[in-house]
Each structure stands twice: as structure tokens, then as C-alpha cells.
Amino acid sequence: xxxxxxAVVHASEITLVPAVKLQIGDRDNYGNYWDGxxxxxxxxxxxxxxxxxxxxxxxxxxxxxxxxxxxxxPDRDWRHH
Numbered sequence: 551x552x553x554x555x556x557a558v559v560h561a562s563e564i565t566l567v568p569a570v571k572l573q574i575g576d577r578d579n580y581g582n583y584w585d586g587x588x589x590x591x592x593x594x595x596x597x598x599x600x601x602x603x604x605x606x607x608x609x610x611x612x613x614x615x616x617x618x619x620x621x622x623x624p625d626r627d628w629r630h631h
Contacts (some may be wrong), residue, residue: 564586572584573603574599574605575601583595583599590613
């Protein structure tokens, strides 16, 4: 007899029963948002998620999109004393 265990996957959608699904960003009757693990209030949601590219994204998902392009020039090691 073989046992089959469900795989743990991080997804933007959770199926509770065949006809009921929760998606990241869904709201409950109290105005709280589903973050994939628990219901969060509006203030928490606003501090952690943005609506970009037609879906909710965590704020930190785009932190690597921009790099530090401040060039200090050829004398970047020079320090004013």
C-alpha cells in the first residue's frame, strides 16, 4: 500500500472545497484581506502589498528591480576630511 501526501506549494490561490477558493487579496465580510496564510487588516495589507501587473504583489518582490546606480566617479574612494 502506498501513501500519497499532498505537496506543499506556495500559491496565490487555495481551494478550500471544490467550489470555494481563496486568492491572495480576497476580502472577508469585515474588510480583511487574505494574504495566503491568514486574514490581515487594511493597514497591514497596505504596508505589505501593492496591486501591480494585474495582481497583488508583496512590496519586497520588486526590491531587486532597481540597483544603486549612483556613480561616485573615478575618485569614489576619496573622502573629505
